[in-house]
Amino acid sequence: MAxxxxxxxxxxxxxxxxxxxxxxxxxxxxxxxxxxxxEPLRPSFVSVTYGAGGSHRDRTxxxxxxxxxxxxxxxxxxxxxxxxxxxxxxxxxxxxxxxxVRNILALRGDPxxxxxxxxxxxxxxxxxxxxxxxxxxxxxxxxxGVAAFPEMHPRSTDPTxxxxxxxxxxxxxxEFAITQMLFSAADWVSLRDxxxxxxxxxxxxxxxxxxTSLGRLRRITELSGQAMPVELAERLRAVEGDxxxxxxxxxxxxxxxxxxxxxxxxxxLHFYTFNRSRATLEVLGALGLTPAVLxx
Numbered sequence: 001m002a003x004x005x006x007x008x009x010x011x012x013x014x015x016x017x018x019x020x021x022x023x024x025x026x027x028x029x030x031x032x033x034x035x036x037x038x039e040p041l042r043p044s045f046v047s048v049t050y051g052a053g054g055s056h057r058d059r060t061x062x063x064x065x066x067x068x069x070x071x072x073x074x075x076x077x078x079x080x081x082x083x084x085x086x087x088x089x090x091x092x093x094x095x096x097x098x099x100x101v102r103n104i105l106a107l108r109g110d111p112x113x114x115x116x117x118x119x120x121x122x123x124x125x126x127x128x129x130x131x132x133x134x135x136x137x138x139x140x141x142x143x144x145g146v147a148a149f150p151e152m153h154p155r156s157t158d159p160t161x162x163x164x165x166x167x168x169x170x171x172x173x174x175e176f177a178i179t180q181m182l183f184s185a186a187d188w189v190s191l192r193d194x195x196x197x198x199x200x201x202x203x204x205x206x207x208x209x210x211x212t213s214l215g216r217l218r219r220i221t222e223l224s225g226q227a228m229p230v231e232l233a234e235r236l237r238a239v240e241g242d243x244x245x246x247x248x249x250x251x252x253x254x255x256x257x258x259x260x261x262x263x264x265x266x267x268x269l270h271f272y273t274f275n276r277s278r279a280t281l282e283v284l285g286a287l288g289l290t291p292a293v294l295x296x
Contacts, residue, residue: 003143005175007044008203014044014268021060037277050078065099080109081132085124105145106132130168137173148177150187154225176203183229185260209272210250255286
């Protein structure tokens with residue numbers, strides 16, 4: 001199977017998309033509709049998130065394996081350390097390998113039930129994402145990616161420590177990184193430049209999602225620990241109560257940011273889809289990055 005490393009080594013720009021694990025059959029149907037609509041984009045890869053603490057694990061493994069065997073897409077399986085022993089993590093990694101998945105996004109993960117709650121190491125488990133990277137690489141020929149944080153991880157004490165933690169993940173064997181959801185191209189440029197200066201030079205994919213309402217923006221910044229982007233907040237506040245207006249603002253902001261990212265040399269764009277295709281297709285269409293069949 002191809003690896004994300006292989007795909008990102010080819011000329012870009014690259015497009016990748018992220019899906020969430022379905023909780024039931026109805027959600028799985030919605031997911032597969034989005035997959036089929038986005039498959040003609042020929043994305044470099046698609047990632048499937050992992051429920052907090054491994055919730056819906058069996059369905060997630062099955063769906064990821066089905067993507068590997070029944071579509072033309074290259075799946076990347078998310079894996080979190082939180083709530084698992086090392087033995088359980090070994091078993092999950094083996095389950096992914098058994099269904100043909102060799103690309104893993106290794107994450108420490110948020111506490112289940114409350115993303116802002118106290119994080120604690122599971123007895124017999126791992127404490128840091130770098131340890132999960134090393135474990136995954138030790139179990140076979142896996143290509144491993146990690147998360148990166150343009151401002152810093154909300155649990156980090158300072159930017160220097162946060163960058164050191166990112167470097168540790170790459171030193172452990174990570175070959176690419178995907179950022180937390182971005183609000184500006186300048187944040188990505190700053191992280192890239194600081195990373196390269198620190199000797200961390202793996203493909204760094206910016207995370208993109210159009211923000212279509214002020215309420216959603218507030219919730220995202222609350223969970224991520226990022227500063228509220230003032231200009232975007234003001235534009236969304238001006239159309240509060242108007243869903244169509246909020247959508248137009250969100251799409252325009254995403255398109256402008258993506259153009260700036262590509263101009264700055266971003267290797268690609270990673271879209272958080274929430275199992276929907278429309279917004280991603282609109283942004284890529286405005287950028288001229290969709291195949292002709294999808295622009296009809």
